[in-house]
Amino acid sequence: MAKFDAYQGAIEPSLITATNIDNAINSPSSAEVLRSKWCVAFANWGMLKRTMGDKIPDFDKFIKEVADNDLINKENMTLNTSDVIKKYSDGKMVRLPESGTLPQGDRQSGYKIIGDFLAENRPEAITLRVKDDGKGKGHTISLQRNPDGKTYTVIDPASKANGTKFDPENLKDSFLSKESPDTRNPYWDKPPYTFDYIKKGK
Amino acid sequence: MAKYLESKNYVINGYGYKKNAHLESVDINEKTDYSDGDLIRICSQPNLTSLAFKRTKVRSFSADASFACSKSNIAELAVINLTINKNELCNLVSTFTNKQLTLALSGIVFTNSDLECISKLKLLKYIAIPDRANISEESFCNFSKQMPQLLGIQLNNSTLATNGLNCILNFPSLRRVTLQNWNSVSEDEMGEWVKKYEKKYNRKLEAQIIDPVGYER
Numbered sequence A: 001m002a003k004f005d006a007y008q009g010a011i012e013p014s015l016i017t018a019t020n021i022d023n024a025i026n027s028p029s030s031a032e033v034l035r036s037k038w039c040v041a042f043a044n045w046g047m048l049k050r051t052m053g054d055k056i057p058d059f060d061k062f063i064k065e066v067a068d069n070d071l072i073n074k075e076n077m078t079l080n081t082s083d084v085i086k087k088y089s090d091g092k093m094v095r096l097p098e099s100g101t102l103p104q105g106d107r108q109s110g111y112k113i114i115g116d117f118l119a120e121n122r123p124e125a126i127t128l129r130v131k132d133d134g135k136g137k138g139h140t141i142s143l144q145r146n147p148d149g150k151t152y153t154v155i156d157p158a159s160k161a162n163g164t165k166f167d168p169e170n171l172k173d174s175f176l177s178k179e180s181p182d183t184r185n186p187y188w189d190k191p192p193y194t195f196d197y198i199k200k201g202k
Numbered sequence B: 001m002a003k004y005l006e007s008k009n010y011v012i013n014g015y016g017y018k019k020n021a022h023l024e025s026v027d028i029n030e031k032t033d034y035s036d037g038d039l040i041r042i043c044s045q046p047n048l049t050s051l052a053f054k055r056t057k058v059r060s061f062s063a064d065a066s067f068a069c070s071k072s073n074i075a076e077l078a079v080i081n082l083t084i085n086k087n088e089l090c091n092l093v094s095t096f097t098n099k100q101l102t103l104a105l106s107g108i109v110f111t112n113s114d115l116e117c118i119s120k121l122k123l124l125k126y127i128a129i130p131d132r133a134n135i136s137e138e139s140f141c142n143f144s145k146q147m148p149q150l151l152g153i154q155l156n157n158s159t160l161a162t163n164g165l166n167c168i169l170n171f172p173s174l175r176r177v178t179l180q181n182w183n184s185v186s187e188d189e190m191g192e193w194v195k196k197y198e199k200k201y202n203r204k205l206e207a208q209i210i211d212p213v214g215y216e217r
Helices: A015-024 A031-037 A039-055 A059-068 A081-088 A107-121 B002-007 B038-043 B063-070 B086-094 B112-118 B137-144 B162-170 B187-201
Strands: A091-096 A125-132 A138-145 A152-155 A194-200 B025-028 B050-054 B076-080 B102-106 B126-129 B152-155 B176-178 B206-208
Touching (some): A039 A059, A039 A125, A081 A091, A107 A125, B076 B086, B137 B162
Parallel strands (some): B025 B050, B102 B126, B126 B152, B152 B176, B176 B206
Antiparallel strands (some): A125 A138, A125 A194, A138 A152
16 A cells, blocks of 8 residues: 655645536535635544555545545535544544643643654654634644654645644644744644544454 | 742743743743732743743833833733723733734634734734724724734635625735635625735735534434
8 A cells, every 4th residue: 555755635636626626526505615715624534545555545535535435525625524434444533632621721831742652653744623613613723744753744725824734742842832922823823723644443 | 940930830941841832922821820020020031932821910010120021022922711891901911012913812702902902013013903903994994904014814704794804905115914704705705805905005914714614414
């Protein structure tokens, strides 16, 4: 099984691809709406593709498949994450922290927990709920391991965080976790919520 | 100095002080054991560029601290998730009137008088205004005419409508904007507005106007 070392999803599918998806799944929503709501699907596809390689179809085909299997809502792209990971990977989805959510009053602590996990376990990829209002409204991105085996690249075509480096051992200078009020980072004041990885073995 | 500050629960450099590093940023938070005089010592650190007040009851400068901090190399001031009244906020930001500052505000009550106070910082470079800030169109439009050097603005979840948006055209030097989730302006309209700004000033504007949202079950 070939695995990709390349980052999956660094370039967001074009509006044309979105339109093709829209038509293929016969969605009541427009292509633009699908594209604005598919971050959970996109991040999980990225994590799967990075981990499982060729076994995962291209994004448009992936959406069609999960839609046909009733694992995604065709109107608003709500994804049945855990079932999708179970179906497409050689493992299962584990959501961290086990306690529920990362500390919502302390952004730094949250990123430190993520950093410690990545430094110790070095998964090929994780998805990260980079912000959430506690009522289900939020944004999901993925972090994918670099060839150096230790640092990660942030995959988030919706923001300037896309393509930036995340170094579990240097959170101070990593774009996403930086505690600087850098207004280029749309998450500068948002604490991370949860993160998922694929635990091997069924 | 770093050891002293960490022993009093100041947060150094975001994720803690590493030996031989420069002391570049200091956070004062709810666990900090603050003493008068600390701020004067903090602001005297030559490599200090960033100061943040997070969830703390400490939210004003004494005259001496204000003087020391105005002479510092601080380029970023953050005030996050705390209760602060307009006089306290004005006192805090006015310390940096002569600085090319990034002012990042989040999770605080923010009103027209705060905007008015900030308009005195003529060298202000970047400002993040809190989500859902309670500011009027008139007040914001006045503000927009007084900040010739402002390079970037974040204004999310605003109740301002199209007129308020059009006042952002008055800032002559913007390079980036973050304008997400305005109640009365659609993302399409925002996109059109960005083009309007770019056309007016004949340069590209880095714009974060989309707020992607995804759900799962």
